[in-house]
Amino acid sequence: MSARCTAAGAATALGGLALAAGAVTTVGRLVPRVPGVAPDTWAMATSFTDVGAFAHLAAVLGLGSGALLGPSRGRLAAAALALVLTGVHLSWVVPGYVADDRPAAGPGELRVLAQNLLFGGADPAALLVAAQEVDVLVLTEITEPARQALEDAGVGARFGHQAGSSSLPSTGAAGTRVYSRYPLRSDGVLDAGLGEQHWRVELDVPELGPVTVVAVHPQRPVRGGSGWAVEQEQLRQALPRDRTVVAGDFNAVDSHPSLRRLRADGFRDSDDLLGAGWNPTYPAQGRIPPLIAIDHVLVSDDLTATAFRTVTVPGTDHRGVLATVALRA
Numbered sequence: 001m002s003a004r005c006t007a008a009g010a011a012t013a014l015g016g017l018a019l020a021a022g023a024v025t026t027v028g029r030l031v032p033r034v035p036g037v038a039p040d041t042w043a044m045a046t047s048f049t050d051v052g053a054f055a056h057l058a059a060v061l062g063l064g065s066g067a068l069l070g071p072s073r074g075r076l077a078a079a080a081l082a083l084v085l086t087g088v089h090l091s092w093v094v095p096g097y098v099a100d101d102r103p104a105a106g107p108g109e110l111r112v113l114a115q116n117l118l119f120g121g122a123d124p125a126a127l128l129v130a131a132q133e134v135d136v137l138v139l140t141e142i143t144e145p146a147r148q149a150l151e152d153a154g155v156g157a158r159f160g161h162q163a164g165s166s167s168l169p170s171t172g173a174a175g176t177r178v179y180s181r182y183p184l185r186s187d188g189v190l191d192a193g194l195g196e197q198h199w200r201v202e203l204d205v206p207e208l209g210p211v212t213v214v215a216v217h218p219q220r221p222v223r224g225g226s227g228w229a230v231e232q233e234q235l236r237q238a239l240p241r242d243r244t245v246v247a248g249d250f251n252a253v254d255s256h257p258s259l260r261r262l263r264a265d266g267f268r269d270s271d272d273l274l275g276a277g278w279n280p281t282y283p284a285q286g287r288i289p290p291l292i293a294i295d296h297v298l299v300s301d302d303l304t305a306t307a308f309r310t311v312t313v314p315g316t317d318h319r320g321v322l323a324t325v326a327l328r329a
Contacts, residue, residue, distance in 0.1 A: 004069055004099070005069075007065075008070030010073075011062050011066040012062065012075055012180075013062075014058075015060075015063035015064070015065070015066055015078070015079070016078065018059035018062055019063065019081070019082050022053075022055030022059055022082070022089075024052075024054045025048060025050075025052030025055060026050065026056075026062065026085055026089070027047040027050075028042075028048075028049045028133020028255075029046070029052070029089075037227065037313055038223070038224045039221075039226045039228065040223065040224070040226055040227065041221070041223050041231035047256070048291070048292065049253075050093060050278060052089045053092075056089055056215075058080075059082035059085075059086075060124075062108075063082055066079075073165055073297045084095075084301045086126075090142065092255070096254075096278065097277040098273070099273070100274075100304075103304070104304055104327060104328070105327040105328060108205060108207030108209070108327065109205075109207075109324050109325060109326075110135050110208060110245070110325045110326075111307075111322065111324045112134065112135065112136045112137075112138065112213065112297055112320075112325060113131050113134040113311065113320055113322045114247035114249070114297055115127060115311070115313060115318065115320035116214070116217075116249040116317075116318035116320075116323050117140065117143075117299075117315075117316055118316035119143060119171060119172060119173060119320065120142055120149075120171070120175070121315045122146070122147070122314070123315045124149040124152070124310050127152065127313050128153055128155060128158065130311040130312075130320060132321075134158075134181075135181045136179070136247075137177075137178070137179040138179075138198050138213070138215040138248055139179070140145060140173075140216075140282050141175060141216075141217070141249075142164075142175040142176065144168040146170065146175075147175075147188045154179065158179075158181065159179035159180055160180075160181065161203075162177060163177070163178045163201045164177035164199050165177075165196040165199075176195060176197045176198070176216075176217050176222045176248070177199075177215075178215050180201065182204065184201050185203060187200065188200060190214055190235075190238050192236060193240040194231070194234055197216070197217045198214065198215065198218075199214070199300065200214045201213050208326065208327060210243060211277035211325075214244060214245070215247060216246055216247070216248050216250060217251075218235055218250060219251065220251040229258070236261055236262055238302075239262075241265065241300055242302060243302040244267075245298070245299055245301065246297075246298040246301075247321070247323075248296075249294060249295050250295070250296050251294050253292050253293055253294060254272070254293065259296075262298065266299075266301030267298040267303075268300060269296050269297070270296075270297065270305035270322075270325070271308045274306060274307070276308050279310050279319075279321070280312060280319075281318050281321060282318050282319070285316070288329055295320070295321045296321060299324035301328070302327065303325055303326065303328055304327070304328040305323050305324065305325055306325075307322075308314050308323045308324075310322070
């Protein structure tokens with residue numbers, strides 16, 4: 001066997017593996033449920049569909065090289081299929097890098113930071129530095145010791161108002177709390193059936209008017225379960241639709257059906273509105289860089305976003321997401 005044939009075979013094999021991997025992500029995006037596979041298991045398996053474009057691009061390079069080195073109808077057809085699937089995935093991903101024509105209606109704005117504290121372990125001083133210009137701070141996985149540490153660090157100097165359960169857990173992931181610079185007109189659980197991890201506050205923002213901020217932290221998907229899928233839909237049904245900002249750890253990526261349904265309802269991700277592209281937030285500890293974007297600041301259809309960025313706070317495995325929200329023109 002010639003070296004050319006050997007190289008063609010190797011390139012084809014590698015391209016075929018990349019095509020197979022990419023095909024899994026394509027199916028994951030197009031098929032919301034698979035018979036015999038638990039909904040939560042499928043959600044876990046389809047958390048990486050946005051990277052399918054890279055797999056298909058690798059398939060194009062491998063299969064295309066194989067076809068050039070050892071031309072055959074099969075290799076050309078496989079390369080063509082990979083090229084088509086690359087285009088399909090890019091049609092899903094590229095719009096996130098293109099800013100929408102959705103200008104603000106006036107000067108009024110609300111800056112919101114959502115940060116998961118990893119069982120209350122985030123550094124309180126670093127968190128307050130990240131939030132020094134923020135108007136509303138949404139904290140998930142906050143514990144009673146973490147709340148006290150924030151008080152000791154001076155959270156009240158910036159945020160004179162707060163809302164959330166009157167009794168935070170001493171450990172664990174169940175705590176959610178909202179801190180605000182502006183007085184709260186009302187606050188309470190989003191829905192009694194969802195529990196206290198989802199909290200709603202209403203406030204009046206100068207030059208912007210009344211705004212509802214909903215802090216959310218639905219459960220993560222668990223292999224073999226269905227609770228994630230059920231709670232995601234319950235959360236969607238409970239959300240108000242007007243002048244609403246939804247912020248927190250969603251435990252869902254943009255390509256999951258739950259967030260796509262929220263988009264169909266009129267909610268948009270702040271980074272998507274600004275064309276900020278892919279902003280993975282988890283895991284944010286250790287040597288592995290963040291791989292999935294599960295923390296979001298969504299805005300209802302009558303609002304827009306004028307700025308977005310992620311923040312890094314020591315002691316937690318999530319990057320925070322910080323968005324500036326305004327009325328839509």
